[in-house]
Structures are given as structure tokens and as C-alpha cells.
Amino acid sequence: MSPLIEITDPKIFDPSVVLIDVRGGANAHDRYLQGHLPNAIFASLDDDLAAHPADAAFGGRHPLPALADFAATLQRWGVTPDSHIVVYDDKNAAMGGARLWWMLRSIGHDNVQVLNGGLKTAQDEGVELSTDEYQPKPAASVYPVAAAYKNTVDIEEVKQAARADSRVVIDVREGVRYLGHTEPLDLVAGHIPGAINLFYSNSLSPEGRYLTAEALKTLYDDTIGDVKPGDVIVHCGSGVTACHTLLGMEYAGIVGPRLYVGSWSEWSRRDLPIATEANGL
Template identity: 85%
Template sequence: MSPLIEITDPKIYDPAVVLIDVRGGADAHERYLQGHLPNAIFASLDDDLADHPEDAAYGGRHPLPNLHDFAATLQRWGLTPDKHVIIYDDKNAAMGGARLWWMLRSIGHDNVQVINGGLKAATDEGVELSTDDYKPQPAATLYPVADSYKNTVDIEEVKKAAKDDNRVVIDVREGARYLGHTEPLDLVAGHIPGAVNLFYSNSLSPEGKYLTAQALKTLYQNTIGNIKPGDVIVHCGSGVTACHTLLGMEHAGIVGPRLYVGSWSEWSRRDLPIATEKN
């Protein structure tokens, strides 16, 4: 199954599908109420898809939620292992849509797709939006989860990988942040020494949709080269937009790269080496 689905696909409106609208920021729910796809469940990036860290030096600004808490959230959404899940957000999948896709894949729920182009694709297509606060019927039981999320790496593994020519650490933040020219969110500007930069939005067309699978494969292979997918680590500022790149990689047939969840928000708070030159 492709990780992407087009807004014109009638499966999006199948009553058996669990349709989820992800938003981030303090006004997330307010924006959802201003217009969303009919029967789309509201999901908060900050409350449903992340924990609230006491110290971002340990886990970053958007650490993954406790698995039991995430299972309870999935139960509240009416999600069971057999359900087809379709996700979108209002930022071309970059601010939550891809994060939820990755989280579900990480716990073994493979029947999940993201709407290519997100909410903008819907409005461009003339889809009539709803303004109700849709509440689904909760599932009868807690969603079954394992003991840990799969395909993640911690800061110690990133330290090793960044020095290993047979592995690659990809930083998907914009170039100005990577080079240390500006840092709007974290305490220090720059990047992990040895990491290479590939801005996540390079994978999008001017209309805000992912490039074709072949174009994405070419884009990513130019950075990865002959390195095996399992030796690729992707990070961003806090483990959110990195998932956008991981989704694009899977669409391109590059399956197996791993997520450094803590990302720059963790690394930059640990008194570790920081680079400002292009690798």
C-alpha cells in the first residue's frame, strides 16, 4: 500500500475508515473547527502525539508519548488493528500528519495513509468542509501495543553514526538553521557535526504535494548514495518534520530509515559539539 492517497480517492469518505485531522499549536482545535473534512477526528500534535517534557535536553521538544497513553488515545479514536486509517493536516503533512503516520507504522499498524497535499488539496478540489466537533465511538478495548516504538535511535547512536562513513545522519531543517544563521525555536543554532542537510520541503511540488515516487527516489539517493536504508537516520528540530521525509522515502521505495526523535532540540541542549559549516 502506498503511504499516500489522493484527495479524489473515494476511500477517504468510507464510513469504515478512521479519518484523522492533525493540527499543531495553541490554536489547533480552533483551526479544526473552522473547517475540516467531514467525520474527521481532531488530533493534537502537542497533546496526542507527544509527551510534555520537563526538560527538552532529554527527549527534545516533542518526545513520543508513553505507549500506554498512545494506546488509550487510539482507543478514544475508535481505532482497532483492522482499521484503515487516513490522515491529513493543514501543513502538507509536515506538522503532524506524517508524524502520526510514522507512529502508527512504528507500532505495527500498516493500514495507514496520508492525504497528499493535506487540507489544501481538499480546498483546491472544492471539497465542502465541516465545522462540527466530530466525536467517534471509542473502541471497546485498548489498542494493543508492544513495549517500545520501532525504528528509532537515541542520542548515543546518533553520536556514533555521525562519525561513520557507512551511515548517514540527515537533518531536514531549512538551510539557514542547519548553517547556524538563525534558530527560531531552539537555544543554539547549527547542526550535528557530520550530519548532511536536505530540507524536507524539497520533496514537495509548488502545489504542496509530494513529488512523484521516481523524483523522490532521485532526490533522496543523491544524499544517501549507496548507504543501506537501515543505516540512514533522519532528524529535524523535534522529531516532527523528519517524519515527512521518512514518509517521502517510503513512497520512493526507500524503506527502513530510522528517526532520531529528540533531534536538534535535544542535541543542542546537551553541551555537545555543534557545527555551522556545510558537511
């Protein structure tokens, strides 16, 4: 199954599909109520797809929720292991849509797709939006989850990987943040020494849709070279936008790169080496 689905695919509006609208930020629910796809469940990036960290130095600003909590959330949404799930957000899959896709894949739920182009592509196609709160019927039992999320790495592995010629650490934040010119969200500007920069939006067309699979493969191959997919680590500021790139990689046929969930928000708070354009690290 392709990780992406087009708005023209009638399966999106099949009553058997679990359609989930992911929003982030303080006014996330208000934006959902201003317009969402019919029968789309509201999901909060900050409350449903992340834990609330006591200290972002250990796990970052958006640590993964405990698996028991995520399983209970899936039950509340009516999700079972047999569910076909379609997710989207209002930021071209960069602020929650791909994160939920990645989380589901990480627990072994493969029947999930992300709407290519997100809410905007639906609006561009003239889909009539709903302003009603959709209330799903909860599943009869809690979603069965494994003991841990798959395909993650911790800060210790990132330290080693960033120094290894046989591995690649990719930072998908905007170049000015990577170079240390500015940092609007975390305490210190810069990047992990040894990490390379590939801004996530390079994977998007001017219309906000993913490039073709062929174009994405060229983009990512130019970045990772001969490194095996399983030796590629992707991160961002807090482990959300990185999932946008991981989804793009899978769409391009590059399966196996892993997520550093803590990302820059964790690394930059741990008194570790920091590279910037100015210091040349």
C-alpha cells in the same frame, strides 16, 4: 499499500475509514473548528502525539508519548488493529500528519495513509469542509501495543552514526538553521557535526504535494548514496517534520531509515559539539 492517498480516492470518505485531522500549535483546535474534512477526528500534535517534556534536553521538544497513553488515545478515536486510517494536516504532512503515520507504523499498524497535499488539496478540489466537532465512538478495548516504538535511535547512536562513513544522518530543517544563521525555536543555532542537510520541502511540488515516487527516489538517492536504508537516520528540530521525509522515502521505495526523535532540540541542549557554517565543523 501506498503511504499516500489522493483526495480523489473515494475511500477517504468511506464511513469505515478512521479519518484524523492533526493540528499543532496553540490555536490548533480553533483551526480545526474553522474547517476540516467531514467526519475527521481532531488530533493534537502537542497533546496526543507527544509527551510534555520536563526537560527538552532529554527527549527533545516533542518526545513520543508513553505507549500506554498512545494506546488509550487510539481507543478513544475508535481505532482497532483492523482499522483503515487516513490522516492529514494543514501543513503538507510536515506538522503532524506524517508524524501520526510514522507512529502508527512504528507500533505495527500498516493500514494507514496520509492525504497527499493535506487540507489544501481538499479545498482546491472543492471539498465542502465541516465546522462541527466530530465525536468518534471509542473502541471496545485498548489498542494492543508492543513494548517499544520501532525504528528509533537515541542520542548515543546518533553520535556514532554521524562519524561513520557507512552511515548517514540527515537534518531536514531549513538551510539557514542548519548552517547556524538563525534558530527560531531552540537555544543554539547550527547542526550535528557530520549531518547533511536536505530541507524537507525539497520533496514537495509548488502545489504542496509530494513529488512523484521516481523524482523522490532520485532526490534521496543523491543524498544517501550507497548507504543502506537501515543505516540512515533522519531528524529535524523536534522529531516531527523528519517524519515527512521518512514518509517520502517510503513512498519512493526506500524502507528502513530511522527517526532520531530528540533531534536538534535535544542535541543542542546537551553541551555537545555543534557545527555551523562559520566554524566549518
